[in-house]
Amino acid sequence: MKLPIYLDYAATTPVDARVAEKMMQFLTMDGEFGNPASRSHRFGWQAEEAVEIARSQIAELVNADPREIVFTSGATESNNLAIKGAADFYRKKGKHLITVKTEHKATLDTMRQLEREGYEVTYLEPQTDGMVTVAMLEAAIRPDTSVISVMFVNNEIGVVQDIAAIGELCRSKGIIFHVDAAQAAGKLDIDLQALKVDLMSFSGHKAYGPKGIGALFVRRKPRIRLEAQMHGGGHERGMRSGTLPTHQIVAMGEAFRLAKLEMHDEIQRITVLRDRLLNGVKDIEQVFLNGNRQHRVPHITNISFNYVEGESLIMALKDIAVSSGSACTSASLEPSYVLRALGMSDELAHSSIRFSIGRYTTEEQIDHTIKIVHQAIEKLRAMSPLWDMYKDGVDLNTVAWVAH
Amino acid sequence: MAYSNKVIDHYENPRNVGSFDKDDDTVATGMVGAPACGDVMKLQIKVNAAGIIEDAKFKTYGCGSAIASSSLVTEWVKGKSLDEAQQIKNTDIAQELALPPVKIHCSILAEDAIKAAIADYKQKHGG
Numbered sequence: 132m133k134l135p136i137y138l139d140y141a142a143t144t145p146v147d148a149r150v151a152e153k154m155m156q157f158l159t160m161d162g163e164f165g166n167p168a169s170r171s172h173r174f175g176w177q178a179e180e181a182v183e184i185a186r187s188q189i190a191e192l193v194n195a196d197p198r199e200i201v202f203t204s205g206a207t208e209s210n211n212l213a214i215k216g217a218a219d220f221y222r223k224k225g226k227h228l229i230t231v232k233t234e235h236k237a238t239l240d241t242m243r244q245l246e247r248e249g250y251e252v253t254y255l256e257p258q259t260d261g262m263v264t265v266a267m268l269e270a271a272i273r274p275d276t277s278v279i280s281v282m283f284v285n286n287e288i289g290v291v292q293d294i295a296a297i298g299e300l301c302r303s304k305g306i307i308f309h310v311d312a313a314q315a316a317g318k319l320d321i322d323l324q325a326l327k328v329d330l331m332s333f334s335g336h337k338a339y340g341p342k343g344i345g346a347l348f349v350r351r352k353p354r355i356r357l358e359a360q361m362h363g364g365g366h367e368r369g370m371r372s373g374t375l376p377t378h379q380i381v382a383m384g385e386a387f388r389l390a391k392l393e394m395h396d397e398i399q400r401i402t403v404l405r406d407r408l409l410n411g412v413k414d415i416e417q418v419f420l421n422g423n424r425q426h427r428v429p430h431i432t433n434i435s436f437n438y439v440e441g442e443s444l445i446m447a448l449k450d451i452a453v454s455s456g457s458a459c460t461s462a463s464l465e466p467s468y469v470l471r472a473l474g475m476s477d478e479l480a481h482s483s484i485r486f487s488i489g490r491y492t493t494e495e496q497i498d499h500t501i502k503i504v505h506q507a508i509e510k511l512r513a514m515s516p517l518w519d520m521y522k523d524g525v526d527l528n529t530v531a532w533v534a535h
Numbered sequence: 536m537a538y539s540n541k542v543i544d545h546y547e548n549p550r551n552v553g554s555f556d557k558d559d560d561t562v563a564t565g566m567v568g569a570p571a572c573g574d575v576m577k578l579q580i581k582v583n584a585a586g587i588i589e590d591a592k593f594k595t596y597g598c599g600s601a602i603a604s605s606s607l608v609t610e611w612v613k614g615k616s617l618d619e620a621q622q623i624k625n626t627d628i629a630q631e632l633a634l635p636p637v638k639i640h641c642s643i644l645a646e647d648a649i650k651a652a653i654a655d656y657k658q659k660h661g662g
Contacts, residue, residue: 439596440573440596440597440598440601442573442597442598442599443546443597443599443601443602446538446599466573476571477570477571477572477573478571478573481570481573513552514549514594514595514596514602515594515595515596516566516575516576516577516594516595516596517575518596519554519594527570532568532569532570532571533566533567533569533651
């Protein structure tokens with residue numbers, strides 16, 4: 132077996148070989164390298180056609196109209212464009228926005244920026260299982276609330292929010308509803324004809340496409356308007372200027388086409404592997420699965436190993452590529468803000484590992500992971516003064532710690 | 536984060552992991568840090584009648600650098616008098632292990648652990 136084992140598919144996925152193959156056809160002189168905005172020759176027309184096919188492939192995965200898909204550089208840009216663009220355009224309606232504390236930084240930091248620009252933002256605290264209820268949102272809505280942003284699938288704990296119900300609420304109140312679906316596309320069924328979502332962000336590289344490409348769904352009926360955040364040649368109907376990267380767009384289209392074809396088999400296969408992983412570690416003492424048990428995707432599993440510190444655990448799991456928290460924050464020593472928002476203690480949040488399973492994960496890899504996890508926990512607990520105290524029946528909350 | 540080879544060596548083969556009986560008169564214990572900060576170090580020293588640290592053991596909850604720092608100081612304090620052990624500086628630990636700036640607090644914690652163990656010994660023996 133090749134080591135290390137990649138179990139960080141929520142951070143990024145490898146590009147599917149079929150996607151890479153397709154992508155390479157749009158780069159060189161022999162390929163279709165033209166600028167899709169060139170109207171005066173065949174090179175441009177061919178590139179434009181390829182872009183429009185990809186746009187349809189992306190729309191088909193989520194049951195949208197191709198004209199509702201705007202290409203961006205990734206889900207971060209999509210979130211920025213959606214939230215800032217809608218907040219700006221509809222600022223006459225009000226300057227109050229609502230989001231959730233467990234959102235991705237691309238949403239939270241965008242909200243922070245809007246606060247600096249004079250908007251007011253409510254950051255909802257989810258339940259301890261990570262779920263946001265319609266009642267919570269309803270209580271936070273004000274007459275001047277213009278935009279609500281809630282992610283579909285949480286990137287750290289994998290819980291799936293009730294987007295259908297939240298959409299109904301937003302529509303009934305005339306509030307623009309944005310959904311970050313970076314971790315959801317290709318992981319669960321998304322039907323934008325049925326969901327009352329106005330704006331939805333997608334990422335290429337979370338779904339076996341390349342990095343540097345994403346999309347934003349912008350609803351046509353009822354029509355949603357955005358203030359552009361990137362100005363220039365008026366591409367993407369003026370919502371996002373910049374030469375379209377044909378090779379990346381084609382690749383994202385192919386990745387989403389494959390997702391539509393293979394998603395259901397893949398979900399089943401990954402669920403079996405996830406259950407195998409959970410069964411393999413459940414007999415370890417003081418191990419907790421984070422997030423709601425029912426409303427979750429099988430791809431992301433976040434587990435706390437009490438009395439073991441996360442970074443040393445990751446070091447002990449050096450043959451397994453996992454993360455504590457999201458890749459965007461793993462350079463910092465802070466415990467995951469997502470787990471903290473669930474009301475988890477700092478120490479338990481420090482002791483948490485995200486395992487994310489994907490297309491190329493095998494049963495053999497999961498079995499090896501289980502073995503290494505057992506060894507690591509045993510080694511680190513033998514070294515942990517907190518484990519000794521727990522075993523001696525000391526309540527760690529009553530200890531007078533010398534904080535530093 | 537890329538660790539130095541010395542940190543990895545101490546982390547993979549930690550020296551002197553374990554505990555002494557804390558009620559033993561020749562044993563002193565220093566416990567520093569807090570779970571909420573992600574590091575707790577427990578350092579125990581065994582001191583002979585001549586005031587020399589004969590043996591040392593540690594248990595640490597923390598990152599690889601914290602484990603390596605505590606493993607290293609158990610090696611360093613052995614054979615030293617309490618006064619000599621008191622002189623160990625976090626900068627020496629950080630330098631020996633080539634700790635990156637974000638991990639300097641681990642060496643500070645290790646220094647604090649030695650000082651706490653020595654203080655515990657002195658308190659036990661009316662010093």
